[in-house]
Amino acid sequence: MVETLCTNACTEYNADLSTLNSTKPVAYIVGGKDMEDGIEPGQCVCVRVAFPSLLPNVTRSIYKPVDGWPLDSLMVDLVMEESSDELYHNARVTVSVSMWPIQVYSNKMEDNGLRIYEGTAQLFDPGIYKVDARIEYRDVQWNAEPGQLTMSYEELIIDTTDDNINLRDKIIVRRNTRHPTYLAHHQRLPLCTSGDARGRWIPRQNLPQHWIEQQYVFPAEDTRVWLPYNCRLRRISHAEFAYHMSTAYPSVHWYGDSNSRRTLRPFIMGGQWCHEPSTHSRLDCLCNDAPRDLFPDDWYQNMPVPHLYRVHGLGVNSSEVYADLRKISSLPTDLQPVALPVIWSSNNSGPAYVPPGFESRTDYFDLYYLFTRGTLDMYGSYWRRDITAERIRELPQASVVIFQMITWDVAFGSFAHFRREVHELVQRLAKVYSDTEIIYRSGPYWCCRGADDAERKYSRMRFLAFDAYARRIFQQHLRARVWDVSEPMAQKAPEEKRRADNMPCRSAHSRAEQIHIDNQILMNMLLNNVV
Known part of the structure; x- marks a missing residue:
């Protein structure tokens, strides 16, 4: 498992298998009633994905796992659906979530016919985020090596609107205009000196009007601009x-x-x-x-x-x-x-x-x-x-x-x-x-x-x-x-x-x-x- 700032965000929440449907994949945000009114910028959230196990198959057994990496390839994002803040209007801010199997429940999950993965994410920008989860490959088929059959890519979108009222598929990040990552304060951040700063894409039309173009890098083809959370990139000719x-x-x-x-x-x-x-x-x-x-x-x-x-x-x-x-x-x-x-x-x-x-x-x-x-x-x-x-x-x-x-x-x-x-x-x-x-x-x-x-x-x-x-x-x-x-x-x-x-x-x-x-x-x- 790759260590992150939020690695321990899931540890306080047990995986309650009794609330899950063993025949239907589902993705949800883990948390108690204290999260109903939202979280502050910079807080971490825990996301879990549960889906039925597959029956053993000789064809799949040829694919060998990579030490430390999960058997299944899941692509999970938290995507901003809406924001009441004009600076984030239609921003579609997306935060990717790396998913790892819950080891402590592995035997119980298999007995229950389920696999459960979890991952954490740190959210900064104000808005309502929804889980977007997809299964790419099962049982290490993502790791086809030379001489092995390359499996076709067939993405399965996981339902995030389960009938179970105990499962949450959205999370609110509250607006805090004093937080240093708030978009209006971006130009106060120090210049980036590392090449691996985490960030998000913001539509160019949302940027404060007093910014000049040399204060941010070129927009991508969809007109969004890459803005790191904790430092700023300047445009260099x-x-x-x-x-x-x-x-x-x-x-x-x-x-x-x-x-x-x-x-x-x-x-x-x-x-x-x-x-x-x-x-x-x-x-x-x-x-x-x-x-x-x-x-x-x-x-x-x-x-x-x-x-x-x-x-x-x-x-x-x-x-x-x-x-x-x-x-x-x-x-x-x-x-x-x-x-x-x-x-x-x-x-x-x-x-x-x-x-x-x-x-x-x-x-x-x-x-x-x-x-x-x-x-x-x-x-x-x-x-x-x-x-x-x-x-x-x-x-x-x-x-x-x-x-x-x-x-x-x-x-x-x-x-x-x-x-x-x-x-x-x-x-x-x-x-x-x-x-x-x-x-x-x-x-x-x-x-x-x-x-x-x-x-x-x-x-x-x-x-x-x-x-x-x-x-x-x-x-x-x-x-x-x-x-x-x-x-x-x-x-x-x-x-x-x-x-x-x-x-x-x-x-x-x-x-x-x-x-x-x-x-x-x-x-x-x-x-x-x-x-």
């Missing part, structure tokens, strides 16, 4: 980022898979990638990422070839992409960026926005990038060969190292192999990059669909399990900071999460509009400590 990186972090070493390649595109192009709202439905902006349009031919033919980019605020100069790292120039070779600034919509504040005074600057930082496939040895790429002290000595010394993995491991690897490799990978990084700041970028958020390709073993729970393990090992042994790109997506409203059903690609690539937001989180965590 690529030109400003390069200016400050040139002195704070002049050399970045970056390892990652095809998702990281998409992450790099805005930096390499000065924000001018899928930055216009009219491009959001384009295939490459949705998920396709064939690299021919951006990377040299030799890179495409041989992906493990390392590259170094001179990243300017307005884009990478075409003559400053170094495939042969022995020919790195000590000075910029061009004064003119490869990309010229353009106006983004009518407010000049999108991803490609260039603030006044930055149009002719030549600040840059070096970015060394090597394509890896997580811990796997595939298609000529393998971290054991590619990350060595000998290779690193040929490069400018790293100011910070960013490591991104998970996607390929979940798709094509076993958890046992992943666990072994992560430990050895971390030992290698500690040796090669001693005394260098490490940033671990989380895996992407996967939701609400099966993989179109049966060989790719994607499921939401597999992504969570692989990511949680790697994150813990990186933090314990490397003191790595976490850049969490899955948290914002996990807090999307249920209907927004399920837009993924229509993704036309087999990959787990993120949408471009979300990548621009993810990159703002990275920019803030790097610069807010030094600027």
